[in-house]
Amino acid sequence: MKILSITPTYFPEVGGIESLVRELAMRTASHGFRMDVAHVSAKHEAFSVSEQDGLSVYRVPVAGNRLVGYARGLGRLAAGYDLLHVHDPQLMMLTGNVLLQCRRVPALVSPHGGFRHTRQHGAFKWLHEHLLLRRLLSHYRKVLPGSDSDLAYFSGFSDNIEKCEPGVNCSKFEAGILTAAPDPTRWIYWGRWSRNKRIDAVIDTVAMARDRGIAIDLLIAGPDFDKLGAGLQAKIDGLGLGGSIRMHPYIDDAALLQELRQRTVFITGSEYEGFGIGIIEAMAAGKIVLCRDVAPINGFVDRGATGFFLDFEAGERDLAVLREVTGLSAERCRAMSAAAQLKARRHDWDWVARRFTEHYAQALAGTDASAAMRPR
Structure with missing residues (x-):
């Protein structure tokens, strides 16, 4: 056929x-x-x-x-x-x-x-x-x-x-499993830069963390689908986050896997997903996931086992989650990484x-x- x-x-x-x-x-x-x-x-x-x-x-x-x-x-x-x-x-x-x-x-x-x-x-x-x-x-x-x-x-x-x-091509993303010592302050978002992904809310979350004494290192990578790059970069600069957030408007597979090997957490502020392939890919790469508690993506993330949920409202509840995530021990990070990989394999x-x-x-x-x- x-x-x-x-x-x-x-x-x-x-x-x-x-x-x-x-x-x-x-x-x-x-x-x-x-x-x-x-x-x-x-x-x-x-x-x-x-x-x-x-x-x-x-x-x-x-x-x-x-x-x-x-x-x-x-x-x-x-x-x-x-x-x-x-x-x-x-x-x-x-x-x-x-x-x-x-x-x-x-x-x-x-x-x-x-x-x-x-x-x-x-x-x-x-x-x-x-x-x-x-x-x-x-x-x-x-x-x-x-x-x-x-x-x-x-x-x-x-x-x-x-x-x-x-x-999901699990074998491809398993090549992005962390090779450095786990560091739950090193984050990554990769995927389309579109309005529903709410990358602006992710930037605000990093700003809130910084203001509360939590230093995050975030890479934002992917194609600029909705031409948001200039505005997002202006927001980063306006918040004084140039030393905390780096933007990469396109990243090939080899460079992405290299970045994944150095990062522990995947974050997305997406308000809606038809399925959530990006989250499954991140889990296949052993990343701890930070996302909203909305269907269908909340069906992939088990709180405290493979990831955590954020409201992206810069409130006390989000701050408590950030403190919990960034305070994870290396042993706990490795355990959550392994659990994320195991769950992702169901979608191979x-x-x-x-x-x-x-x-x-x-x-x-x-x-x-x-x-x-x-x-x-």
């Missing part, structure tokens, strides 16, 4: 969707499937194709933007595949083009939480949810939310739905990829189940 994975973002961009699409495309080959990638984005100036990781990666330009636009050539590309796996958090531009150009090709969708995770464009999102969402999802043979909270939400708009959690790609391929076969069962399982 030939599958085309259609995504709004892809490697070398860094983030949860990029990681999932790349790993899934590489891992399905061992199950007898061929998956290529269509990276559909207004950032592309022209249609192009390249070979990466043994996959064909198509860059499909969009006349418009990530919400509304026309992806010229997507239909011709999709016609050569048996099944489409659409990764569409907005359920707008990508799904619109699939409906317009690729209607005859069976498809399933991973909504990755949808785009209800920020308060921006509230009226537009209300109209989208109440007038369009059910109709848009009805095209797909399967909707594959990645968490219990997303399953509960999207079940209100689709009957062809089943939870399918993403995987070795068995997650198999579950996705089962969904692919089921999605095609109505047309030709035997052909669905026959590799090409």
